[in-house]
Amino acid sequence: MANIVTMPKLSDTMTEGVVSKWLLKEGEKVKRGQPIVEIETDKANMEYESSTSGILLKILVADSEKSALQAPIAVIGKEGENWEDALKLLNSASKKEDSAKIKEAPKEEKPKEPQDTHSAISDIDERVKVSPLAKKIAKDRGLDLKSIIGSGPNGRIIIRDLEGKDSQTQSSVSYSGKEEESRKIPLSSMRKVIAKRLTQSMQESPHFYLKIGLDITKLLKWRKEFLTRIPKEDKFSINDIIMFLTARALKKHPEINSSWREDHILEYRDVHMCLAVALDSGLVTPVIRHCDKLSLLEIARESKRLVELSKNNKLSPKDFTGGTFTISNLGMNGIEDFTAIINPPQAAILAVGATKEEVVLDGEELRNVQRMRVTLSCDHRVVDGAVGSYFLKTLKSYFEDPYKVIFML
Numbered sequence: 001m002a003n004i005v006t007m008p009k010l011s012d013t014m015t016e017g018v019v020s021k022w023l024l025k026e027g028e029k030v031k032r033g034q035p036i037v038e039i040e041t042d043k044a045n046m047e048y049e050s051s052t053s054g055i056l057l058k059i060l061v062a063d064s065e066k067s068a069l070q071a072p073i074a075v076i077g078k079e080g081e082n083w084e085d086a087l088k089l090l091n092s093a094s095k096k097e098d099s100a101k102i103k104e105a106p107k108e109e110k111p112k113e114p115q116d117t118h119s120a121i122s123d124i125d126e127r128v129k130v131s132p133l134a135k136k137i138a139k140d141r142g143l144d145l146k147s148i149i150g151s152g153p154n155g156r157i158i159i160r161d162l163e164g165k166d167s168q169t170q171s172s173v174s175y176s177g178k179e180e181e182s183r184k185i186p187l188s189s190m191r192k193v194i195a196k197r198l199t200q201s202m203q204e205s206p207h208f209y210l211k212i213g214l215d216i217t218k219l220l221k222w223r224k225e226f227l228t229r230i231p232k233e234d235k236f237s238i239n240d241i242i243m244f245l246t247a248r249a250l251k252k253h254p255e256i257n258s259s260w261r262e263d264h265i266l267e268y269r270d271v272h273m274c275l276a277v278a279l280d281s282g283l284v285t286p287v288i289r290h291c292d293k294l295s296l297l298e299i300a301r302e303s304k305r306l307v308e309l310s311k312n313n314k315l316s317p318k319d320f321t322g323g324t325f326t327i328s329n330l331g332m333n334g335i336e337d338f339t340a341i342i343n344p345p346q347a348a349i350l351a352v353g354a355t356k357e358e359v360v361l362d363g364e365e366l367r368n369v370q371r372m373r374v375t376l377s378c379d380h381r382v383v384d385g386a387v388g389s390y391f392l393k394t395l396k397s398y399f400e401d402p403y404k405v406i407f408m409l
Contacts, residue, residue: 002077002086003052005036007067010317011043013197016068018133018189019061020045020313028056030076037073038313042193043320044284045313052076057083062158065131130157133186137162140184190282201344205260206380209339212392214399216355217370222402236300239275239329242352244299245398247271247291250325253391257324259345260381274323274343275303277310284310285343287323327352337373347382351375372399 007017018040030036035047036056054076061073075083130138130145134157138145143162150157187195219241227235250257250271258267273291277284286306288299309315326343331354340351353373360369374395378388398404 001089002057002075002081002083003054004072004086005050005074005076006070007061007073008039008048009069010039010041010046010048012317012321013043013193014041014069014189016066016189017041018066019063019073021063022059022074023047024056026056026059030054030056040189042189043317044190044310044315045281046315046317047313050076055079055081057081062131064133065158066133134158134162137186188281190284194282197344198341201342205342205344207339207342208378208380208385208388210376210378210385210388210392211337212374212376212396214372214374214396215369216372216399217368218402219399220355220370230297234297234300236296237303238331238355239327239352240296240300240303242329242350243273243275243288243291243303243327244294244296246325246327246350246395247273247294249391249395249398251292252394253387255387256348256376256378256383256391258347258382259324260347260379261345265382268324270324272322272324274326274346275306276326276328277307279310284315284320285323285326286310286315286319287321289322325349331355331372337375339375340377342377342379347379348388349377351377 010017020038020040022037024030024036030050030053032051032053033049036050037048038045039048055078056074057077058075059073060075061067061071067073072087075086077083077086130150135145138148138157141162145157148157148161149155150161220238223236223238223241254267257271258265260266270290271292273288274285275288277286286309288294288302288306291299294302306315306319309319323343323346325346326340326349328340328349329352330338331352334354336353336356338351338353340349342349351374353375355370355372358369358371359366374392376388376392378385
């Protein structure tokens with residue numbers, strides 16, 4: 001009997017998935033463990049491997065189409081095998097399971113209101129003929145679905161059938177004598193979850209912010225000299241140093257490396273550092289595990305690996321789960337000072353700005369220093385102001401005394 005490939009749950013917060021791209025075509029051979037499809041989750045695009053060998057008999061959910069978790073997306077079986085039989089068997093098993101659940105329901109439970117049969121049939125028919133995402137996009141563009149021939153399963157209209165139908169221009173409005181165009185951009189799974197989680201963070205976590213300037217003149221000089229003594233492949237960035245030092249400061253102040261729970265505060269034993277990576281589709285935060293135990297060069301290697309995986313949509317679930325603290329660095333983009341929203345369920349996040357040259361009075365002399373500004377966003381349910389300030393004081397001492405850095409290596 002053929003095997004049904006269902007939409008997998010690839011992250012703890014995933015509620016639905018999108019088939020980003022099929023890596024094989026119908027009729028091609030599949031080996032067990034072979035990547036067959038790219039799935040867009042709320043975290044990243046990930047390749048999904050087949051759990052069986054055979055022939056890709058049927059693709060049920062086309063590229064760019066959404067699917068509920070555990071819903072069928074493809075059928076793999078022997079050459080010439082009837083893929084529809086496998087689906088019928090699955091549907092039959094589902095009906096039996098539903099019937100069993102109904103029989104097991106408590107007797108006192110009131111029966112649900114009878115549904116309008118005609119309406120239910122219409123809804124089902126609508127889902128078969130046009131995918132939810134294609135339906136939404138067609139509505140946004142003002143397209144008549146009756147005039148479009150579907151190329152999906154059973155003649156269903158999918159996204160690719162809408163290509164070329166219009167330029168996605170929604171409206172032209174007159175403003176100060178000029179014509180301006182607007183367009184609606186469908187939300188990716190990642191963008192939806194970013195919006196949901198950060199809105200939740202701002203609503204539930206009482207944020208407060210602590211800012212401090214770090215004189216990193218000596219540290220930059222030390223880095224420049226140290227890089228001349230190591231191989232090019234071991235080159236490390238300022239951001240690698242930031243993660244290295246921050247992880248050790250967190251070990252000294254574990255109250256910052258914590259999260260809020262309804263009946264307790266969870267203080268993490270290890271520092272699993274989230275590295276914010278900006279992609280075209282949104283922001284991902286892969287995790288450098290046991291950052292407090294890694295050397296600077298080990299952090300640099302792991303950081304490069306995770307950034308490369310992020311940009312190529314190759315992150316696995318273990319690469320972006322379990323983080324305890326996040327660093328967001330916009331300094332490389334010239335942003336001097338900013339505040340970041342806490343990445344739930346963590347209790348704090350460090351926002352790192354650009355380094356600027358400043359003139360300061362040192363005793364009776366003026367001297368130039370390289371100053372970097374950082375902002376610690378704290379969840380006040382977990383972190384008090386004094387606790388946050390002690391952490392930043394430790395961080396400042398680490399950055400401004402390169403001998404401490406050398407000692408930690």
